[in-house]
Amino acid sequence: MHKVLIISYYWPPAGGPGVQRWLKFVKYLPEFDIHPVIYIPKNPKYPITDSSLIKEIPKNVTVYKNEIFEPYTYAGFLSKTKTKQISSGVISDDNPSFLEKILLWIRGNMFIPDARKYWVRPSVRFLTDIIKKEQIDTIITTGPPHSLHLIGLELKKILDVKWLADFRDPWTSIGYHSKLRLTKASEKKHRELEKKVANGCDKLLVTSNTTKVEFESITTKPVYVITNGYDIPESDLPFSGMDKKxxxxxxxxxxxxxxxxxxxxxxxxxxxxxxxxxxxxxxxxxxxxxxxxxxxxxxxxxxxxxxxxxxxxxxxxxxxxxxxxxxxxxxxxxxxxxxxxxxxxxxxxxxxxxxxxxxxxxxxxxxxxxxxxxxxxxxxxxxxxxxxxxxxxxxxxxxxxxxxxxxxxxxxxxxxxxxxxxxxx
CATH class of the missing domain: 3.40.50.2000 (Glycogen Phosphorylase B;)
Structure with missing residues (x-):
C-alpha cells in the first residue's frame, strides 16, 4: 500500500471547516490503496474545538505529533477575543480599534507567513527521520496556515520525495490579506514565499477554478481543482423531522x-x-x-x-x-x-x-x-x-x-x- 504523509495544523478536536477536508480524505484514501500518515502539532491553540469529530478519525491511521510554539498564547493577554478572531482570519471591516490595529500589524509583519512559522524547523528535523522510517515517498502540506507549506519546501530540498501543496484558501489574494497592515517589505516577503512554494512543489491542489487561475499566473507547475464536499450524514442525533415554522x-x-x-x-x-x-x-x-x-x-x-x-x-x-x-x-x-x-x-x-x-x-x-x-x-x-x-x-x-x-x-x-x-x- 502506497504511503503518504499529510502535514496539517487542523485535526480533531479542532472544529470549523478547516479540519473537514483532510479528515474526510483520510477516511476514504485507504479504499484506493493509499495509507495516510498524519503529522499535527501536539499542543495547538485552536480557535474552535469540536470533540465530536474525534470519533471520525479512522482507528488504523498513524498520527505523529510534535510540539509547536504558539505566539498567540502571549497575544491573548492583550485580548483573547481579538486574538482568536485574527487567528481565524476574522477581521473587522468597520473602524478597527487601536488594539486590533496593533494585533493586525504584528500578525502581518512579524509573523510571515503566519504565527505558526516557528513549527517549520522543528518539523523538518522531526519528519526527516519519520519519512525514512515509514518509507514515505509523497508528502502533502495543507494551508492555511501557509507556513506549513514551508515544511514541504524544506523537506523537498533534502529528501527524494514528491510534494503536493494543498491550498484550502488562497494566500496573498484572500480578502483579509489586504487588512493585515503590511509594510511594502512584508508584502514583498509574502509574495516571494508564495512563489517559492508554488514553484517548489510538484503539484498544487486548490478548491476553486478562480484560485487555479491565480496560481497559474505565478507557476508553471500543474494546478488541480478538487473542491470541498459533503459526506453521508453519520450523526448520532435523531432527525426530528422538518421545522414546523x-x-x-x-x-x-x-x-x-x-x-x-x-x-x-x-x-x-x-x-x-x-x-x-x-x-x-x-x-x-x-x-x-x-x-x-x-x-x-x-x-x-x-x-x-x-x-x-x-x-x-x-x-x-x-x-x-x-x-x-x-x-x-x-x-x-x-x-x-x-x-x-x-x-x-x-x-x-x-x-x-x-x-x-x-x-x-x-x-x-x-x-x-x-x-x-x-x-x-x-x-x-x-x-x-x-x-x-x-x-x-x-x-x-x-x-x-x-x-x-x-x-x-x-x-x-x-x-x-x-x-x-x-x-x-
Missing part, C-alpha cells in the same frame, strides 16, 4: 462583509404585508454573528423572528441543515471572493433543502447552486426578484410541497472527491 437558517459565521441588508429589508416588507408569513417565519443564525449584522436585523424589525445560537458541533450543524425549510448562503460582496466556495455549501447540497445564495458577481459558489439546480442565486443589490422567490417558496411551504430537485451533486461526495485525489497521488 418557515425557517431560513444560516450555519456558520455571519460577519460584517456577509451582511445581506436587502434580504432583511425584503423579509421585513413581507412580514408587514402578509399575515400568514408573519406568523410562520423564523430566522435561525447558528454561529458567530457580527454586531453590525444584528443591528441591521433589529433595525428592520426582525429581532422577534430571529433565533441565535453560538457555535454548535458538526453533528448539530448537519441536523439544523436537514430540518430547515430554507438555507442561507452568503459570501462577501467583493471581486476577491469570487473563488471562495464556503464548505457549508456542499453540506447544504446534501441536506437537499432550497438554498438562497447571495454573493458577488461571477461567484463560483453561486455557479454551483445554479448548476445543481439547488436554489436561487442573487447579488447584494437584488430586491424584487429576491422577494418573489421567497414568496414562491413560502407558497410551496404552505402547500407542504417545498423541496428541491437538485442534480449532479454526487460529484461533490467525499468518496468521489477522494478518488480524484488518489488519481493525482
Amino acid at each position: 418557515f425557517t431560513l437558517s444560516h450555519i456558520g459565521s455571519l460577519l460584517t462583509g456577509r451582511n445581506p441588508e436587502n434580504l432583511w429589508k425584503v423579509l421585513s416588507e413581507i412580514i408587514s404585508e402578509n399575515k400568514d408569513f408573519k406568523n410562520a417565519f423564523q430566522l435561525n443564525l447558528i454561529g458567530v454573528v457580527g454586531q453590525d449584522v444584528l443591528n441591521c436585523i433589529n433595525d428592520n424589525g426582525l429581532k422577534f423572528y430571529t433565533r441565535l445560537k453560538n457555535y454548535v458541533t458538526h453533528e448539530e450543524a448537519v441536523n439544523y441543515q436537514r430540518r430547515s425549510q430554507l438555507l442561507l448562503l452568503a459570501e462577501i460582496d467583493s471581486p476577491y471572493t469570487r473563488g471562495i466556495i464556503p464548505g457549508k455549501l456542499f453540506e447544504y447540497l446534501a441536506a437537499k433543502r432550497p438554498i438562497l445564495a447571495i454573493g458577488p458577481e461571477d461567484w463560483e459558489g453561486g455557479e454551483i447552486v445554479k448548476n445543481t439546480n439547488s436554489g436561487f442565486v442573487c447579488n447584494y443589490n437584488s430586491l424584487s426578484d429576491l422577494k418573489a422567490v421567497i414568496l414562491k417558496w413560502f407558497h410551496l411551504y404552505q402547500q407542504g410541497n417545498l423541496m428541491v430537485s437538485s442534480v449532479n451533486i454526487q460529484e461533490y461526495n467525499r468518496r468521489t472527491l477522494t478518488a480524484k485525489l488518489a488519481e493525482l497521488l
Whole structure:
C-alpha cells in the first residue's frame, strides 16, 4: 500500500471547516490503496474545538505529533477575543480599534507567513527521520496556515520525495490579506514565499477554478481543482423531522462583509404585508454573528423572528441543515471572493433543502447552486426578484410541497472527491 504523509495544523478536536477536508480524505484514501500518515502539532491553540469529530478519525491511521510554539498564547493577554478572531482570519471591516490595529500589524509583519512559522524547523528535523522510517515517498502540506507549506519546501530540498501543496484558501489574494497592515517589505516577503512554494512543489491542489487561475499566473507547475464536499450524514442525533415554522437558517459565521441588508429589508416588507408569513417565519443564525449584522436585523424589525445560537458541533450543524425549510448562503460582496466556495455549501447540497445564495458577481459558489439546480442565486443589490422567490417558496411551504430537485451533486461526495485525489497521488 502506497504511503503518504499529510502535514496539517487542523485535526480533531479542532472544529470549523478547516479540519473537514483532510479528515474526510483520510477516511476514504485507504479504499484506493493509499495509507495516510498524519503529522499535527501536539499542543495547538485552536480557535474552535469540536470533540465530536474525534470519533471520525479512522482507528488504523498513524498520527505523529510534535510540539509547536504558539505566539498567540502571549497575544491573548492583550485580548483573547481579538486574538482568536485574527487567528481565524476574522477581521473587522468597520473602524478597527487601536488594539486590533496593533494585533493586525504584528500578525502581518512579524509573523510571515503566519504565527505558526516557528513549527517549520522543528518539523523538518522531526519528519526527516519519520519519512525514512515509514518509507514515505509523497508528502502533502495543507494551508492555511501557509507556513506549513514551508515544511514541504524544506523537506523537498533534502529528501527524494514528491510534494503536493494543498491550498484550502488562497494566500496573498484572500480578502483579509489586504487588512493585515503590511509594510511594502512584508508584502514583498509574502509574495516571494508564495512563489517559492508554488514553484517548489510538484503539484498544487486548490478548491476553486478562480484560485487555479491565480496560481497559474505565478507557476508553471500543474494546478488541480478538487473542491470541498459533503459526506453521508453519520450523526448520532435523531432527525426530528422538518421545522414546523418557515425557517431560513444560516450555519456558520455571519460577519460584517456577509451582511445581506436587502434580504432583511425584503423579509421585513413581507412580514408587514402578509399575515400568514408573519406568523410562520423564523430566522435561525447558528454561529458567530457580527454586531453590525444584528443591528441591521433589529433595525428592520426582525429581532422577534430571529433565533441565535453560538457555535454548535458538526453533528448539530448537519441536523439544523436537514430540518430547515430554507438555507442561507452568503459570501462577501467583493471581486476577491469570487473563488471562495464556503464548505457549508456542499453540506447544504446534501441536506437537499432550497438554498438562497447571495454573493458577488461571477461567484463560483453561486455557479454551483445554479448548476445543481439547488436554489436561487442573487447579488447584494437584488430586491424584487429576491422577494418573489421567497414568496414562491413560502407558497410551496404552505402547500407542504417545498423541496428541491437538485442534480449532479454526487460529484461533490467525499468518496468521489477522494478518488480524484488518489488519481493525482
